[in-house]
Amino acid sequence: MMSLRLMCGIMAVAACMAAVPASAHHSFAAEFDENKPIKLSGKVVEMRWSNPHAWIYLEVTGQDGKPEKWAFETSAANGLFRRGWRKEDLPAGTVLTIESWLARNGSKTVNAGSILLPDGRRLFAGSSNPNAKQ
Amino acid sequence: MRTLLTVSRGLLAAAVLLTPVSFAFAQEQAAPPAQGGGRAGGAGAQGGGGGRGGGAAARPPAAPIRRLPDGKPDMSGFYNAAGRGANYGLEKHERWSFMPGGDGIVIAPADGKLPMQEWAKAELKQRQRPEFGYDDPTAQCTQAAGVPRPFYVPSPFQILQPPGTLLVLFERMSWRQIPLTDRPHVPDTIRMWHGDSVGRWEGDTIVVETKNLNGKAWLNEAGEILSHAATVVERFTPVNADTIRYQATITDPIVYTGPWTIEVMFNRSEGELLEVACLEDDQDLQHLKDIKDEARAKEAAGKASPAK
Numbered sequence: 001m002m003s004l005r006l007m008c009g010i011m012a013v014a015a016c017m018a019a020v021p022a023s024a025h026h027s028f029a030a031e032f033d034e035n036k037p038i039k040l041s042g043k044v045v046e047m048r049w050s051n052p053h054a055w056i057y058l059e060v061t062g063q064d065g066k067p068e069k070w071a072f073e074t075s076a077a078n079g080l081f082r083r084g085w086r087k088e089d090l091p092a093g094t095v096l097t098i099e100s101w102l103a104r105n106g107s108k109t110v111n112a113g114s115i116l117l118p119d120g121r122r123l124f125a126g127s128s129n130p131n132a133k134q
Numbered sequence: 135m136r137t138l139l140t141v142s143r144g145l146l147a148a149a150v151l152l153t154p155v156s157f158a159f160a161q162e163q164a165a166p167p168a169q170g171g172g173r174a175g176g177a178g179a180q181g182g183g184g185g186r187g188g189g190a191a192a193r194p195p196a197a198p199i200r201r202l203p204d205g206k207p208d209m210s211g212f213y214n215a216a217g218r219g220a221n222y223g224l225e226k227h228e229r230w231s232f233m234p235g236g237d238g239i240v241i242a243p244a245d246g247k248l249p250m251q252e253w254a255k256a257e258l259k260q261r262q263r264p265e266f267g268y269d270d271p272t273a274q275c276t277q278a279a280g281v282p283r284p285f286y287v288p289s290p291f292q293i294l295q296p297p298g299t300l301l302v303l304f305e306r307m308s309w310r311q312i313p314l315t316d317r318p319h320v321p322d323t324i325r326m327w328h329g330d331s332v333g334r335w336e337g338d339t340i341v342v343e344t345k346n347l348n349g350k351a352w353l354n355e356a357g358e359i360l361s362h363a364a365t366v367v368e369r370f371t372p373v374n375a376d377t378i379r380y381q382a383t384i385t386d387p388i389v390y391t392g393p394w395t396i397e398v399m400f401n402r403s404e405g406e407l408l409e410v411a412c413l414e415d416d417q418d419l420q421h422l423k424d425i426k427d428e429a430r431a432k433e434a435a436g437k438a439s440p441a442k
Binding site for chain 2: 029105107
């Protein structure tokens with residue numbers, strides 16, 4: 001069951017996301033490969049509110065059936081805050097599907113584009129990536 | 135400076151608080167643009183970031199320029215620049231790879247093109263290869279991003295005007311303290327990320343000349359170039375109570391064949407600076423280093439095994 005706070009947070013995100021500039025301290029083009037999009041689903045293990053970027057960690061079932069931990073890079077914590085995100089919005093266990101792009105170094109690290117909730121609503125991760133759906 | 139956690143706790147005491155946040159943003163979208171926006175666009179072109187470190191309140195039509203007791207314009211406030219994609223290229227450009235497109239902020243030369251030396255064109259092309267992303271100092275969390283980069287990246291800043299000074303605090307935790315004085319620049323042997331800036335009033339405009347740059351900063355994520363030989367002359371001109379026209383003319387005989395000028399508008403909002411402690415959790419740097427190392431290894435292997 002989605003919390004009221006999460007629902008309200010999503011409302012705020014939807015209203016404000018076009019008003020806040022996306023921000024990064026580095027080139028996404030250098031770190032991620034636009035030719036390697038990937039859509040991953042899993043449960044939130046942790047959301048780390050940190051700088052220069054906030055991170056969402058998902059437990060994803062790998063091709064061998066074993067759980068894998070993937071790291072999803074989002075905007076900076078201040079950028080998410082201005083978009084209406086709040087620290088408690090994605091509690092552990094929340095199921096997400098994230099459209100993203102693989103890192104060039106081959107790690108289980110991706111640039112998060114948009115984040116789909118089970119009910120079909122979408123959160124924008126706030127990166128400068130123009131490929132991300134808002 | 136308050137941490138995000140503290141701010142978040144305060145605002146989340148009641149979930150219902152988030153609904154007014156949503157309403158405030160909706161109002162911002164509907165607010166009329168400031169008057170006299172100029173070539174680079176007026177208020178609202180790339181706004182955002184109002185309220186307590188974030189939300190924006192509805193604003194009435196822009197008022198006339200505010201004045202200090204001595205009659206000089208009062209430009210103090212919290213601003214976002216209408217950067218128009220300049221962080222990804224100063225010239226007009228289409229989106230490329232993960233880089234958003236941009237309208238171009240170069241107003242001189244008239245064709246909107248940077249008059250780059252031939253070597254600089256080659257250098258720029260090289261910087262745009264993925265393995266050179268590591269070399270952008272801001273990717274390594276160097277917080278003094280040079281001049282004039284912090285004035286068009288998507289990150290807000292606070293302008294203060296203590297007597298005799300123009301003080302700018304950037305959210306990425308750096309600052310410029312510019313004396314409004316006729317003192318000479320520091321000796322040529324002293325080089326700094328933000329250089330040595332000296333300002334003066336010309337009518338309602340603050341004109342700032344910056345020399346003594348260290349030449350290490352990139353102009354943006356696209357890798358555009360400025361050398362230690364550059365002189366940057368910036369002009370801060372209030373258009374109304376909520377908008378500043380910012381122009382910067384760069385003369386850099388090492389990189390460019392002639393001077394060029396950019397223009398962006400600064401739009402006042404109701405926010406405040408938040409903490410961006412870049413070194414806190416910079417996981418990107420290791421990724422970028424991996425990419426650079428791999429490219430160097432491939433290059434070295436290619437040299438060791440020349441094509442037959």
